[in-house]
Amino acid sequence: TSTRERIQDVHDIHYMSAAGHGYHLGVKGFIYMYMLMSPSIQQMRSYTWLKRHLPKEVVLEDVTSLYTALCVMGPFSRALVARLTSTSLDSRTFPFFTSRYLDIACAPDILTMNMTHTGELGYVFYIPNEFALHVYNSIIEAGKDFGLKHCGYFAMRAVRIEKFYAFWGQDLDSYTTPMECGRGFRCKMKSDLPFIGREALQQQLDEGVKKMFVMLLLDPIDHNTDLDPWPWGGESIFRNGKYCGTVTTTSYGFSLAKQICLGFLQDFDDNGNPKFITPEFIKNAEFEVDICGTLYPAQCRLNPPVLPKKVMLEGPDLTPHRHKSN
Numbered sequence: 423t424s425t426r427e428r429i430q431d432v433h434d435i436h437y438m439s440a441a442g443h444g445y446h447l448g449v450k451g452f453i454y455m456y457m458l459m460s461p462s463i464q465q466m467r468s469y470t471w472l473k474r475h476l477p478k479e480v481v482l483e484d485v486t487s488l489y490t491a492l493c494v495m496g497p498f499s500r501a502l503v504a505r506l507t508s509t510s511l512d513s514r515t516f517p518f519f520t521s522r523y524l525d526i527a528c529a530p531d532i533l534t535m536n537m538t539h540t541g542e543l544g545y546v547f548y549i550p551n552e553f554a555l556h557v558y559n560s561i562i563e564a565g566k567d568f569g570l571k572h573c574g575y576f577a578m579r580a581v582r583i584e585k586f587y588a589f590w591g592q593d594l595d596s597y598t599t600p601m602e603c604g605r606g607f608r609c610k611m612k613s614d615l616p617f618i619g620r621e622a623l624q625q626q627l628d629e630g631v632k633k634m635f636v637m638l639l640l641d642p643i644d645h646n647t648d649l650d651p652w653p654w655g656g657e658s659i660f661r662n663g664k665y666c667g668t669v670t671t672t673s674y675g676f677s678l679a680k681q682i683c684l685g686f687l688q689d690f691d692d693n694g695n696p697k698f699i700t701p702e703f704i705k706n707a708e709f710e711v712d713i714c715g716t717l718y719p720a721q722c723r724l725n726p727p728v729l730p731k732k733v734m735l736e737g738p739d740l741t742p743h744r745h746k747s748n
Contacts, residue, residue, distance in 0.1 A: 457485075457533070457548075458472075459548075461590050461591070463590070463591050464590070464591070465484075465486065467596075469482070469484055475618070487551075488550065488551060489533075489548045489549060489550060489551065490548075490549045490550075490551055490554035490558075491546065491547065491548055491549070492546075492547045492549060492554075492557065492558060492561065493538060493539075493544060493545070493546045493547070494544055494545050494547075494561060494565075494570075495538040495540055495542040495543065495544030495545075495573070495581075496542055496543065496544060497542075497543060498568040498569075498570075499542070499543050499544040499545060500543060501568065502561070502564055502565055502568050502570065503526075503545055505564045506526050506527045506560055506561065506564055507524045507525055507526055507527075508525065509522075509524050509525070511536075516536050517536065518536050518537065519536065519537050520535075520536055521533060521534060521535040521536065522534060526547065526549075526557050526560070527556065527557055527560030527561075527564075529549065529553035529556055529557050532547050532548070532549050532550075532553070532557065533547070533548040533549075534546070534547055534548075535548075539578070539582060539587065540578050540581040540582040540585070540587065541581070541582055541584070541585030541587055542581060576673070579671070579673050580673040580674055580675070580676060581676075583671070583672070583673040583675060583682045583684065584675045584676075584677050584678060584682065584726065584727075584729055585726050585729075586637050586684070586723075586725065586726035588603060588635065588671075588684065589670075589671055592655070592670055592671045593635070593670040593671050593684050598635075599619075599622070599623060599626060599631070600623065601623060601626040601627065601631050602626075602631045602632075602633050602634065602635060602686070603635040604634075604635055604724065606623075606627070609623055611623065611624065611627060629698065630698035630699070630700065631698065631699060632688060632689075632696040632697065632698055632699060633667070633686045633687065633688045633696065633699065634686065634687050634688075634699050634701075634703070634704075634724070635684070635685075635686055636667075636684070636685060636686070636687050636704065636722050636723065636724060637682060637683070637684055637722070637723045637724075637725075637726060638659065638669070638682070638683040638684070638685065638709060638711060638720040638721070638722055638723075639675075639678065639680055639681075639682055639720060639721040639723065639727070640653075640680055640681040640682070640683070640711065640718050640719070640720050641680075641718065641719045641720065641721070642679060642680045642681075644718050644719050645680075645681055645713075645718045647674060647680075647681060650713070650716075650718070651713050651714045651716075652672070652674070652681060652713075653669055653672040653681060653683050653711060653713050654672060655669055655670060655671050655672055656668060656669060657669040657672075657683070657711050657712050657713055658711075658712040659683075659685055659687065659709065659710070659711055659712075659720075660709065660710045660711075660712065660717060661687070661703075661707050661708070661709055662707055662708055663710075664690075665690070666687050666688060666689065666690070667685050667686050667687040667688055668685055668686065669683045669684070669685040669711060670684050670685045670686065671683075671684050672684070677729045677730055678727065678729070683711055683720065687699065687703065687704070687722075689703055701724060704722050704723075704724060707722070709721070709722040
């Protein structure tokens, strides 16, 4: 089997400073070649970090200008993309969090990832620029039967927040460690592999962390979305009447029908210094978010709630039916 026909793993990684502070990347790996996707806001940071640490034998090239990235996401995305390729897209043939080259609307070798940054079913295409307009037009045409719409920034922001997906540069930054934001499982701490920042992360595993990333669900009875002011980030969080953290990003959760805030909590001593914090800090406590001077009750969580099932893998039924007589 040629390399282009194999399914490749996709890894969501944080690359570290010596202090364990992370930068976010997505990486798609071959045996001798890797393609790394970096958030636009840290393109040069990622390139500089890699250039500094890679051995001289490794060639690093910025190929951003060679590709156009398109993302198709939502309940009908698999059914839609299936109309554009002859390759099977079922979960066994093309599992989640993997990538492979697909022929999309006769455009050859389109690097396709089975993942999205919203938590929805979907695919990310990295298309050579010469095929980009053709693939885009083909997606739009095929999407007419599925109610396809263009998705704006704030729509993606709203969809991802229900899944507890953090935004780089707003929720997380270069001073956040994976242990503090609940991403420790992405670090190979149980292996013998050495990596930059491992000692700092091991220290956090042994001693604990002093801040914790959480999800706050505003009570829709106390906070009326139509009448009360919306949170926008930067609001203070209170635990049992005592300040304990700050909201980083917010959005309305359409599946949950309530406002959702993400942010970091800390447990301060009498002198205002943060102490080590554990999940017990969240249990059996009452939380409130200060929005424009009013405290609104909120449910604090370390994991996202169970959302209504809405993924329809086969898409809508487009088969014409005869009208039955009464």
